[in-house]
Amino acid sequence: MPSWATLMSQAFNGLALGTLLALVSSGLTIILGTLGVLNFAHGALFTVGAYAIFVIFQYTSSFLLALLIGSLFMLALGLLLERIIVRLFYDRPHEDQILVTYGVGIVLVEALRTGFGSHAQRVRLPSWGTGVSELGFMMYPTYRLQLIGMVAALLVTLYLVLYRTSLGLIVRAGIDNPGMVGILGIDVRRTFMIVFAVGCVAVGLAGMLYAPVVAVSPDMGASFMAQSFVVIVLGGLGSFPGAVIGGLIAGEIIAITSAFNSAYSEVMLYGVMALILVLRPQGLFGSEGRV
């Protein structure tokens, strides 16, 4: 039985992982819900984000400035990928969409491997994120606390875009019934490029913020990719609240199980997913018969 202190610190680790998974999965789920494309390059885009901060943070002393430049880079990459590749596959079968995005992912990861090598490399912590914080009941790394706060702020921003803007209105309606959005005079495909790019920025930012916690390596996105699939199934395909709640649940399951025996953390995650799917086949926040 792990100590109380270990459990508490794992609960915080779970929160950090959970918010990151929520951000990664939000990007995945709004792209899936709106475009109908399951983006298998999502894990690679997480890695690209991590390498973006690795490179940019070497040239500027400001972590926040590096995040901003990295986000603009992810935005540009997202727009480019949608325009030159993904757009050509909207009318193709889902298998083709999966194959082409999987291929894009391989190209991105191998490009990183060629450019930076396969070995893991450190990204230094921002100057304001070093050391540990005294929480009264335990000590916890300062940057991890800041990470939770920053990701939470990004999730709130994404919420405001989705629930307080006309673009968000179109995205949410498009997830419900894209055909009817068209019948109401809106060319839903015009929003596809923006949604894909927003999804890329979301997952890229997750990679950037996570980079100082672990070392960056070309394959770091793979486990996030698999876990974010579990999250969107758990939460309900295409549902933003589902991605957030599902992400937090998945993060805690992995972290708390690891406190007992880390070998079982993934087993527990898939076990809980199976259980939820038996009880609610559409996921926690999914609507029946969609996507």
Next chain:
Amino acid sequence: MSLLEVEKINTLYGDSHVLFDLSLHVEDKEVVALLGRNGAGKTTTLRTIMGVLAPRSGTIRLGGKPIGGLPPSAIARIGIQLVPEERAIFGSLTVEENLRIAALTAEKPWSLDRIYGVFPRLKERRTSLGKTLSGGEQQMLAIGRALIRDPRIILLDEPFEGLAPLIVRNLVDISRELAAEGRTMIVVEQNVAAALSFADRVYGLNNGHVVYEGSAAELRQKPELMTSFTGVGSHAAG
């Protein structure tokens, strides 16, 4: 020149031919009813006019301008608005958001208050999610979404289907008021009596062909004329 002219359209679902050289026209401020059995091609006609289905041949003109082959979003912006049979309410949006998204691309949208004036029930439920509405409320919202765009023609597909008699009476009254205000509409309805109560003119459809054209007043007096396309005559009007 009629407001809407449909000339000899042929529409197919995959390999199956549904509409055969179908022609009809709708004048400004006129209400036209399409009547016929299930599978006669009524819904297909509306979906073809809206651009959801592309006609294989034939022409569709609104105000003299051809619109055949345009996507639904372009046709909606020109001023044709389909209220689909399944209502297609956005379930995860509130009532008010459903109305606001409908108004987004309209040139001169109605105010929300004007819609709530027509459907007071929608005002009471304006913060409710679409998926929590009753069938009647969904239909009000579906019609409200069309009205808020102030379109030149509304296409109503089975607006009274599956609703309680009291709700149907309420919706028929509202349809009658809209007709009296000079709104142009095409209505497809199994409830022949309800449709005839506010239509000016009727097309009878059978197996994708127009088999009858006449005034609604004439059919109200001689329901036996409907046998060619409903098969049940006076019974259907009861």
